[in-house]
Amino acid sequence: MSLLNREVFWPPADELIEVAERIRARLGEWPAAETRWRICLAIPETPKADDLIVFTEPEQTIAAGDAAVLEAHDGRVTLHRGGERFALEGEWSDDWLAALAAFLDCNFEPHDALTLALAWRSGDENKDDAWPVDFATFPRVADLPPAPEGGFPACPDRLGLYPVLPSAEWVERVLDLGVRTTQLRRKTTDPADLKNEIARSVAAGRRHDAQLFINDHWREAIEAGAYGVHLGQEDVQTADLNAIARAGLRLGLSTHGYYEMLRALHFRPSYLALGAVFPTTTKVMPTKPQGLARLARYVQLLSGRVPLVGIGGIDMKAMPPVLATGVGSAAVVRAVTEASDTAAAVSTLQQMFSSQR
Structure with missing residues (x-):
C-alpha cells in the first residue's frame, strides 16, 4: 500500500x-x-x-x-x-x-x-x-445540457428484485410469479417485432400494476405508454430526455463509477443502476467490474438521494453480499432465465429481499 x-x-x-x-x-x-x-x-x-x-x-x-x-x-x-x-x-x-x-x-x-x-x-x-x-x-x-424541466417521475425507493428479460413471454411469466419490477431488453432489428414485444410487455405490466422498464427503445416506450425506460450513458447524448419526461415515463440510467454517477444525477433520473458489480457475459461492458467494496461506497454516498440498482453478474450466490451493501434493488438476468426451476428461483430471490427489510 x-x-x-x-x-x-x-x-x-x-x-x-x-x-x-x-x-x-x-x-x-x-x-x-x-x-x-x-x-x-x-x-x-x-x-x-x-x-x-x-x-x-x-x-x-x-x-x-x-x-x-x-x-x-x-x-x-x-x-x-x-x-x-x-x-x-x-x-x-x-x-x-x-x-x-x-x-x-x-x-x-x-x-x-x-x-x-x-x-x-x-x-x-x-x-x-x-x-x-x-x-x-x-x-x-461541467458543460452538460439542461436537465428536463420538472424532472422525471419518482420510483419506489427500493425497487427490489429486478429481472432484465429478453422477451414479452418472459416478462409475463415473471410478473405472474409476483415480481413487480422488470425490464424488457429486446435485441432485434425487426421494427414490427420490437413494437409487438413492447406493447405486450407494457400490457402485462399494467395488469400486474408493475414497474416495467424498456431498455434503450425510448421512442417505442413512449408510444406504448410504458412505466419507464432504461438508458446507458452513451444514450443520454442521443435520446430526447425532454420527450421522455413530458410523456411521464420514469428514467433509469446506467453508471460505471463516480464521474458517471455525478453526470447522471444532473439529469435527475428516477433511479441509477450501479455496475457492473461482477463480470457478466450478457453484454459487453465499457469498464472493469466494480466489485462489492465500490458498490458499498456508492450506496453510502447516494442512499436516500436516488433509488439505486446493483447490476451486472449478480447470481443467486452473489445476491446476499450485494444486498448487504444496502442497495435497494438488484438486477438479474441468468439467475432467472437460466434457472432450472424459474418459479423456485424467483421465490428464493424474493425471500432474500424480504429478509433485507
Whole structure:
C-alpha cells in the first residue's frame, strides 16, 4: 500500500508524497493499481501513456502524445485522455494532487480518482474512515445540457428484485410469479417485432400494476405508454430526455463509477443502476467490474438521494453480499432465465429481499 520508493510525482515531490501516504493509509484495502500513474508537475521531456501532466495556468498548452493532461484553474479541472474529455467544477483542497495519487493507487480510473480527489478535504486523513461520503463536497460535471424541466417521475425507493428479460413471454411469466419490477431488453432489428414485444410487455405490466422498464427503445416506450425506460450513458447524448419526461415515463440510467454517477444525477433520473458489480457475459461492458467494496461506497454516498440498482453478474450466490451493501434493488438476468426451476428461483430471490427489510 506504500507509495514510497515509487515515481508517483515528477519531478520528485517529497512533501506531496508524504501527504499522499497519509491519505492512502486512511482509505482501506483496495486491489493493487493496474497502472502506475505518474503525476507530472512539469512537462517531461518524453511524455508516457501513464503520465498525467498537470497545468495550472490557462495559457499553458502541450502536445502530450499518449499522455493524459489535467488543466486545473478557475474552479474547473478538465482531464483530457485518449480523445475523451472529463470536466469538473467546484472547490477543492490544497491537497487535491496528493489525494489524486492516493485514489489512483486504489485502482480507480483517472476520471473517477479525480472526482474523489476533488471531493477530498484537508484534514480528512485524520478520520478513522476518510473516504469521501459527503455529497456536498463532490464536484459538478461541467458543460452538460439542461436537465428536463420538472424532472422525471419518482420510483419506489427500493425497487427490489429486478429481472432484465429478453422477451414479452418472459416478462409475463415473471410478473405472474409476483415480481413487480422488470425490464424488457429486446435485441432485434425487426421494427414490427420490437413494437409487438413492447406493447405486450407494457400490457402485462399494467395488469400486474408493475414497474416495467424498456431498455434503450425510448421512442417505442413512449408510444406504448410504458412505466419507464432504461438508458446507458452513451444514450443520454442521443435520446430526447425532454420527450421522455413530458410523456411521464420514469428514467433509469446506467453508471460505471463516480464521474458517471455525478453526470447522471444532473439529469435527475428516477433511479441509477450501479455496475457492473461482477463480470457478466450478457453484454459487453465499457469498464472493469466494480466489485462489492465500490458498490458499498456508492450506496453510502447516494442512499436516500436516488433509488439505486446493483447490476451486472449478480447470481443467486452473489445476491446476499450485494444486498448487504444496502442497495435497494438488484438486477438479474441468468439467475432467472437460466434457472432450472424459474418459479423456485424467483421465490428464493424474493425471500432474500424480504429478509433485507
